[in-house]
Amino acid sequence: MAAFAAVGLSVAALTACSTGGTGTRDEGAARNEPVPQASPAPSTTPVKEQQVDAVALVKKDPKVSATVKADLKPCSGDEYPVDVSYGNLTGAARNDVVVNVLTCSDAIGVGSYVYRPEGSSYKNVFQTEVPASYAEIDRDGLMVTTQTYEKDDSVALPSGEDIKLYNWSNDAFVQVKAWSTDYSSAGEAQPAPEEN
Known part of the structure; x- marks a missing residue:
């Protein structure tokens, strides 16, 4: 994201260029306010990370x-069917x-992975390849949602x-909570089945 600067009494609007990231670092419109004096402490300034x-x-x-790798092909042009997010x-x-x-x-999930930075590379510290699953960052934890289907359900209408919900503990993700929702019922959450 290109930086914005304002000098003098009149403020000129500059055009910001997007780097094509996930949007998690978009900062919104520039404010029409005086620019504060630069802080001498660089540690308080967020640093934009290299996109992976x-x-x-x-x-x-x-x-x-091998199945996920073989199916990971562009949908059109060079557009791959991946969603990427960044967080601590x-x-x-x-x-x-x-x-x-x-x-x-x-756009049904076929694999979800978490990569932890180690030096200049990344290590796979979590994965699930259960069909129709999707992983996302939920505050400080990892939330994995899996759509469930009955025999006659269409892909667009899961049951x-x-x-x-997982938290990082002792160098691994540990499940701390689980629940289920049946769309056909009154919407009350039920305990999720345990993994074997």
């Missing part, structure tokens, strides 16, 4: 299944990367969802 090539990260990851989930020096691989036709 999520497709290369997934394809080079030996933990990712593991307490690392730089942001962790959450990657969801989706289908082109229905419900299972949600699991």
Whole structure:
């Protein structure tokens, strides 16, 4: 994101250039206020991180299944079906990367991965390849939602969802909460089935 500057009594609007990121670092419109004196403490200024090539990260990851890698192809042109978000989930020096691989036709999740920065590379510290799952950052935790289907459900109309919340503890993600929602019922959450 290009920086904005204002000098003198009249403020000129400058055009900001987007780098094509996920939008998590967009700062909104510039304010028409005087610019405060620059702070001598650089540690208080957020540093823009290098965007990660999520497709290369997934394809080079030996933990990712061959099926997901084979299906990870552009939907059109060079547009890959991946959603990428950045956040501090593991307490690392730089942001962790959450990657969801989706289908082109229905945008249904086929694999979700969390990569933790280690030096100049990234390590896979969490993954799920359960169909119709999607991982996202929820405050300081990782939330994984899995759509559930009955026999005659269409892809667009699942019967419900299972949600699991994970926190980082002792160098691993640990499940701390789980619940289920049946869309056909009154909407009351039920305990999620335990994983084997």
